[in-house]
Amino acid sequence: MKLLLVCNPGGHFSTMMGLKSFWSTYEREWVTYRHYDTQKLSEKERVYWVAMQEARMLVKASINFFKALVILRQSKPDLVLSTGASIAVPFIVASKLYGIKTVFIESISRSGNLSLTGRIVYNLVDEFYVQWPECVERYPKAQYKGVVV
Amino acid sequence: MIVYTLGTIFFPFDRAVDWLQILLEQEIIVEPVLLQHGATSARLNHPLLTSVPSLSRHEMYAAAQQASLVISHAGQGSTRMLAEMGACFVLLPRLKRYGEHVDDHQLLFARAVEKHGIQHCIELQQLLEYVKERPSPFQGKLFNAPSLVMHLIERYRSLELQK
Numbered sequence: 001m002k003l004l005l006v007c008n009p010g011g012h013f014s015t016m017m018g019l020k021s022f023w024s025t026y027e028r029e030w031v032t033y034r035h036y037d038t039q040k041l042s043e044k045e046r047v048y049w050v051a052m053q054e055a056r057m058l059v060k061a062s063i064n065f066f067k068a069l070v071i072l073r074q075s076k077p078d079l080v081l082s083t084g085a086s087i088a089v090p091f092i093v094a095s096k097l098y099g100i101k102t103v104f105i106e107s108i109s110r111s112g113n114l115s116l117t118g119r120i121v122y123n124l125v126d127e128f129y130v131q132w133p134e135c136v137e138r139y140p141k142a143q144y145k146g147v148v149v
Numbered sequence: 150m151i152v153y154t155l156g157t158i159f160f161p162f163d164r165a166v167d168w169l170q171i172l173l174e175q176e177i178i179v180e181p182v183l184l185q186h187g188a189t190s191a192r193l194n195h196p197l198l199t200s201v202p203s204l205s206r207h208e209m210y211a212a213a214q215q216a217s218l219v220i221s222h223a224g225q226g227s228t229r230m231l232a233e234m235g236a237c238f239v240l241l242p243r244l245k246r247y248g249e250h251v252d253d254h255q256l257l258f259a260r261a262v263e264k265h266g267i268q269h270c271i272e273l274q275q276l277l278e279y280v281k282e283r284p285s286p287f288q289g290k291l292f293n294a295p296s297l298v299m300h301l302i303e304r305y306r307s308l309e310l311q312k
Binding site for chain 2: 001010011014015021022025035036037054056079103105107109112113116129145146147149
């Protein structure tokens with residue numbers, strides 16, 4: 001199985017690092033943008049750098065959607081795994097078009113309701129994980145299987 | 150030493166810097182401060198203050214270990230690290246109404262972890278009190294929950310075996 005790991009810098013990136021014991025056993029590539037914490041990633045991992053895209057940046061999201069179409073064709077992952085945030089949207093939409101399986105993990109900082117990204121991808125992804133049991137009550141498709149530590 | 154960390158997200162957190170300025174100028178803080186300001190302008194000049202845009206995880210860990218108090222934005226990564234290391238810390242949630250984040254999830258997160266004994270400040274007066282009277286170091290485990298990574302490992306191992 002080949003993975004494509006998609007995340008924004010900051011807490012989303014540190015959450016992805018917290019999943020290392022899962023992704024490190026598979027062939028994988030990364031998608032993120034350069035920031036203080038992510039810039040050294042390419043020393044050890046294969047990284048596709050995309051345009052800096054943060055919340056509500058629709059133009060950037062559109063640019064990254066076209067990049068996603070190209071990257072997914074090139075990378076050919078079996079599974080796209082994202083810990084958010086907004087970069088997940090173009091990649092999950094594009095994965096859907098290609099019929100690639102997707103998994104989204106909502107941030108642990110979302111204790112009551114989902115992020116905007118979470119709400120957008122909720123109906124698109126194959127598996128949707130939350131990190132607070134309370135979230136499952138409001139979003140029945142979401143699964144609570146614990147937290148990323 | 151006090152560590153004052155605002156995270157690295159691109160939204161400015163000027164209110165936090167304004168508050169730090171007041172605490173320094175009124176000599177409520179009288180010890181060295183390490184300010185990690187990220188995308189916020191660190192326009193302050195004070196003999197006690199050292200400002201850096203970012204710190205690696207390792208550097209942040211080392212600084213927080215030496216600190217008598219850590220004042221941190223309410224990001225989940227920072228909060229979990231500080232809780233894990235048993236730091237003496239208090240959270241400053243970034244708020245939407247001041248353009249400090251996309252929405253108020255940092256406030257909701259701070260409220261959610263409050264029941265575990267983690268304090269947060271909405272107003273300067275509260276922060277002032279925590280500087281004068283330090284919260285006790287965090288003890289215990291913040292998220293005593295199953296491990297999602299174990300679930301993923303087992304789930305995808307069994308899916309692979311089915312192939």
